[in-house]
Amino acid sequence: MADTQTLVRQKTASKAEQAGLATRRAPLAGKQGGSATVILVPAEAASRISLRARAEDVGALSKGLGLALPVKPKTSATAGERTALWLGPDEWLVIDQSGADLVAVAASSGALHSATDVSHRNTAVIVSGPGAAAAINSGCPQDLALAVFPVGACSRTIFGKAEIVLWRMAEDKFRVECWRSFSEYVFGLLSEGAEDAAL
Amino acid sequence: MLLIYCPYCEEERSELEFRGAGDAHIVRPTNIADITDEEFEAFFFLRDNPKGLIFERWRHIHGCGRFFNAARDTVSDRFYKTYKAGEPKPELSAILPADSDKGASK
Numbered sequence: 001m002a003d004t005q006t007l008v009r010q011k012t013a014s015k016a017e018q019a020g021l022a023t024r025r026a027p028l029a030g031k032q033g034g035s036a037t038v039i040l041v042p043a044e045a046a047s048r049i050s051l052r053a054r055a056e057d058v059g060a061l062s063k064g065l066g067l068a069l070p071v072k073p074k075t076s077a078t079a080g081e082r083t084a085l086w087l088g089p090d091e092w093l094v095i096d097q098s099g100a101d102l103v104a105v106a107a108s109s110g111a112l113h114s115a116t117d118v119s120h121r122n123t124a125v126i127v128s129g130p131g132a133a134a135a136i137n138s139g140c141p142q143d144l145a146l147a148v149f150p151v152g153a154c155s156r157t158i159f160g161k162a163e164i165v166l167w168r169m170a171e172d173k174f175r176v177e178c179w180r181s182f183s184e185y186v187f188g189l190l191s192e193g194a195e196d197a198a199l
Numbered sequence: 200m201l202l203i204y205c206p207y208c209e210e211e212r213s214e215l216e217f218r219g220a221g222d223a224h225i226v227r228p229t230n231i232a233d234i235t236d237e238e239f240e241a242f243f244f245l246r247d248n249p250k251g252l253i254f255e256r257w258r259h260i261h262g263c264g265r266f267f268n269a270a271r272d273t274v275s276d277r278f279y280k281t282y283k284a285g286e287p288k289p290e291l292s293a294i295l296p297a298d299s300d301k302g303a304s305k
Contacts, residue, residue, distance in 0.1 A: 073208045073263070088263035089207055141200065141213030155208075158215050158261045 027123045027180040031187055037131030038194035040187065043124035043175060049102040049115045051084075051092040057111035064109025065094065065102075076154045076167060085154040085167055093118075093165055093177065122165075123180045125187055128173040131197030136166065136174060138193030146171065160189045201276060203257065206283045207265045220256040222246050223268040224288050250274060252295070254288060257281070270294045 028042035053061055055071075062069045067079035070086040077084050081098040096102055106115040127135055133144040139160035143149060154167040162182040167175045178186045201214040228234050228242055247253075253273050258266045270279040270289065279294040 073210070088265060091264065141215050156262055156264075157212075163261050 024120075027183045028125065028187055033187065033191040033194060034129070035131065035135075035194040035198035037198045038127060038129040038135045040135075040190055040194060041126045041128075042187075043126050044097065045099070045119075046124075047096045047099050047102050047117070047119045048122055048177075049094045049106060050118050051094050051106060051113060051115050052090055053092075053111065053113040054090060057113055060111035061106060061109045061113055064111070065105060074149075074153050074155050076152050078152075083167070085165060087156045087165065093122075095177075121179055122177050123183045124175050124177045125183075125190060126169075126173065126175055127190060127194075128170075130172055131194065132172050132174055134197035135190055135193035136176065138196055139189050140164070140166065142166065144168075159186060162186050162189075201278070203269070203278055204281050205259045205262060205265070206267050206281050207263045208259065212259070212262055216259060216261040218258050218260045220258050220266060223254040223256045252279070252291075256284075 026042065026045060031040075031042050033040040051061070051069075053069075058069050058071060065082065065084065067077045067082060067084055069084050069092055070077045073086060075086050082094065082096045082100070085093045085095070087093055094102055094106075103115045103117050106113060136159070137144055140157055142155060142157050149155075149168055151168050151170055154165065156163065156165050158164070159166075159176065159178070162178055162185055164186065165177040167177070169175055176186065176190065202211040203214055203217050204211045205217075225242070228238070231239075234242070251272060251274060253271055255269050255271055256266055257269050258264070266284050267281055268284060268286070268288075269281040271277065272279065279296075280289055282289065
């Protein structure tokens with residue numbers, strides 16, 4: 001964990017950071033929460049891009065990114081440390097846990113696209129345990145039954161008053177991506193939901 | 200809670216993920232510089248506000264982000280049909296169910 005974080009920090013360190021004048025602090029650093037049936041853990045640092053592309057460029061981009069960009073609603077594709085989440089007909093959120101420079105990777109595909117680095121705009125909470133779906137449903141209207149929202153499913157949706165991107169990593173494990181300025185609110189509401197899920 | 204079928208996500212989602220965006224099928228005049236103030240007012244400001252069937256734009260803002268069109272009943276809030284942006288206005292007979300005299304009539 002520390003290795004990945006150090007790696008990402010080094011790759012994205014600004015000049016001020018390198019000079020020791022400022023240190024980047026993860027928005028949910030040190031947070032912990034959960035209940036008897038839910039575990040809440042701030043996700044490790046990762047690089048992310050908001051990717052937009054037309055249908056005819058998806059093939060080349062997929063080749064460049066090393067995974068097949070999903071084109072079906074609510075689906076994702078994972079290859080190694082990298083995952084692409086379908087957000088809309090021409091929009092994906094690509095997350096790389098190894099901290100790779102995704103903008104450069106996308107550019108190397110040669111296909112026409114728009115990639116915006118949102119590594120530090122977003123942060124994430126990993127929600128796991130038998131009460132994970134119930135905790136998320138305390139503020140999210142999506143049907144999280146396995147038949148409707150299977151493992152690998154993902155969706156941009158709403159959690160309380162905050163917009164999130166929800167991804168089911170395993171039967172009882174979700175990644176909740178949110179904007180960093182909403183992260184305290186999201187973590188707090190998830191903590192409340194976790195308590196309720198254990199009742 | 201209303202469930203609205205998003206034609207891009209291909210499933211029903213909670214109304215909390217959507218935002219209404221006014222009347223659908225409003226066509227901007229191609230000769231916008233030539234029309235009179237009255238004609239511009241009619242195009243830009245004046246809406247019918249019907250009781251019953253209305254065609255509206257909606258946006259799945261907290262989902263796929265797409266605008267789409269919907270045929271909705273303003274009395275019962277029932278969504279008769281949603282369809283992708285750019286598709287033609289559906290025929291009335293294709294949307295309205297046979298027992299649609301409740302609210303949908305003028």
